[in-house]
Amino acid sequence: MNQPQRNALYYAFIVALGGFIFGLDIMLISGTHEYTTAEFNLTSLQLGNIAAGPGYGALIALLFAGYFSDKFGRKNTLIVIACLYTVSAIGSAFAPSYFWLFIARLIGGLAFTSLSLASIYIGEIAPARMRGKLVSMNQLNIVIGIFVATLINYFLVNTAQDAPAWAQAILLDEEHVWRWMLGIEIIPAAIWVVLLFMIPKSPHWLMLNGKQQEAESVMETIREPEEAIQEIRDIKTSLNETDHTPSMIQQAQLIFSKPMRIALLIGVFMALVQPLTGMNAMLAFQPMIFQQVGGDSSPFAQSVVVNLVGISFTVLAMLLIDKLGRRFILLGGLSVGAIAMAIVAFAFFNAVYVITPETLSAMGVSASDAMKFAPILNTEFFSDVAIREAVLGTVGEDLYNSVAGNLIISTASMNGTLVFIGIVTFVCAYNFSIGPILWILFSEVFPTKVRALAITGCAFITSVFGGVVVPTFFPWQLENMGAAITFTIYGSMCVIGLVAMASVLPETKGKSIEEIEEALKAKSLS
Structure with missing residues (x-):
């Protein structure tokens, strides 16, 4: 690996740390429900609001993230997001009431846009042959964050129950343990703020805003000299030699134009299919699912195994994504995901x-x-x-x-082992394929001049269904439709995604963003 590639990897790693904090945030709260309910005498609706607060915050932020990303730059917007994570963690840890805890969680949700902006930034600084690997770092950091949060909660709860002298001295007891769970996020969030000042501005954004000399300077640090010159030339051609940022209205008109038809179809369809396969529901209610099927292992132990498997397959995806290609991995993952959901549904049908x-x-x-x-x-x-x-x-x-x-x-x-195998298999397929591929495709299929609006728009769709609809309605589905039908629906979404993507998705491995743009434009106009 040469120096420019190492630089790109370093910058991508820093930006992808937002995924780690995201994973921490969505999992740390799962350990606090019992304590916050007792602390603030919460109703079930209030408890649900605390859990769902970040989801609503994310929806609000995504409405404006594209504008701020184009107006102030990817780097500056990410710094603001990292500050929001820090404020949210501090506010959550020291919340004096239900209202303030909800507001603090809502602020944290505003920072969830880091996922879409990380996809934009990493896609723009990564060399074509490394783009899949670097963008998928976001997914790796998410699953690592989830796993670390599980271990942190387990450690804090056991320490609070054992009550050693050192823990009592710092108020790590059963009354305050939930505040430690939420406050631990302050450390990585503050570190991320500092590290983000070390990354350069995106060369694509600089070109988009008529700052070619600065863009060339940045590009020279992340590309070989010949590649840097050629990529600047390609970006300039893609932007039609404009030296201004297109307005939101102009971007919207471009997104819905005929040359963008295939790119838009891929983006919107994947934004729907990924959450509707049910991963967020299985993450949020994983212990409840394992409790229903019984077995010798505790739900916590089974969840730890699932998260460990998730990490290993995300690492495997990073190693192979730029070798096997996006299309092969996505279609394979959707196929395996459908089979896995069929196994789970079969077990429940025979219960x-x-x-x-x-x-x-x-x-x-x-x-x-x-x-x-x-x-x-x-x-x-x-x-x-x-x-x-x-x-x-x-x-x-x-x-x-x-x-x-x-x-x-x-x-x-019922055959609880069969359910466990099915869920583990699905998590493997999701973390190897469906999860990271979404953000990689977002970073590749949309041209520079519409990327901010297009990616945040697709991320908004994903957030609506993945962050609100799917987890909210999962308990209702279990109660009114049954587990067998519910998991059959999730498997069906994998099949629908498989058929649709097989017909429209080209292979984007090893191609520059501008080359992908031309290929999709030609396919749209044919």
Whole structure:
């Protein structure tokens, strides 16, 4: 690896640290729910708002991220985002009330736009032969952040429970442990702020704003001399030798023009398919899924295994993405993802649910209330929906609500190993393919002059479905449609994505952004 390549790798690594903080942020909060509920006497709706706050913040920020990215530059916008992460972590750790905790979480959500801006910046500074590897660093850092957050929460909770003298001295006890969980994010966020001052401005953004001399200076640090000259020439040609930033209206007109048809189709369709495969739901409710199927291992232990597998396959993706190519990896990942969801759905389709005296005892049902279950005692039900409806219709709403949380866990008889294998396989496929490929394609298929608006627009779609719709409706789907149907839907989305991408997605491996632009334009006009 020559010096320019090392420079590009170094800058990409710094920017991709935002993915690590994102992973920390979305997972650290999962360990705080019990403590914040007790601290602020939260209702279920308030607890849901704290969990969903970053999602709403991200939607707000994405409406403006493209404008700020073009107006003030990728680097400066990323610095502001890193500061928002820091403010959010401080505000969360020292929140005096539910309201302030929600606001602090909302501010953190504004910083979630780091994912789309990192994709823009890394795509613009990475050499064509390294672009896939460098952009996928974002996904690697996300899964590392998630795994580290799981370990941090586990360590902090156990330390608070054991209460050694040193922990008591710093108020690391069961009353304040949730504040440590959220406050630990201050450290990496502050470090990221400092490191971002060391990266250069994007040469594509500099050219977009008529600063060719400065762009050439930056390009010389990340390309060999001949490559630097040629890429500056290609960027200038792509921009049609304009020396100004197109307005949002002009960018929108370009995005929806006929030459951009295929690029827009790829971007929007992948922005929909990726979240609708259900990964965010499985991440947010992973312990609950494992609880439903039972098994000897604890849900926490199973989650640790899944996250470790996720890291290993993300690393594997980084090693192979620029060798195997985007198209091959994406189509392969969607195929494996569909098979994995079919395995999970098959296990749930073949599940049997039976209420026995033993299961009633496990659910904590009193002897007097147990009599009300007599009409359905020892009756086999073949779906989670069927047993819920039977219990509700037999014992009434009040008693049903008291046992609903443990009903499926206590009565289910299924192949839990099959479910675990299916979920692990899907996580492998997602972290190797579906997850990182999205951001790589975003960084490649959109021309420089519309990239900020196009990528943040597609990221907005992904955030709506991945950050709000899918995790919000997952519990509703389980209750009203059943696990088998729910996972079948996720598998179907993999199949739909496979068919669609097989028909429109070209191979972009090893091509410059300008070469990809010309190829997609030709395909759109043909």
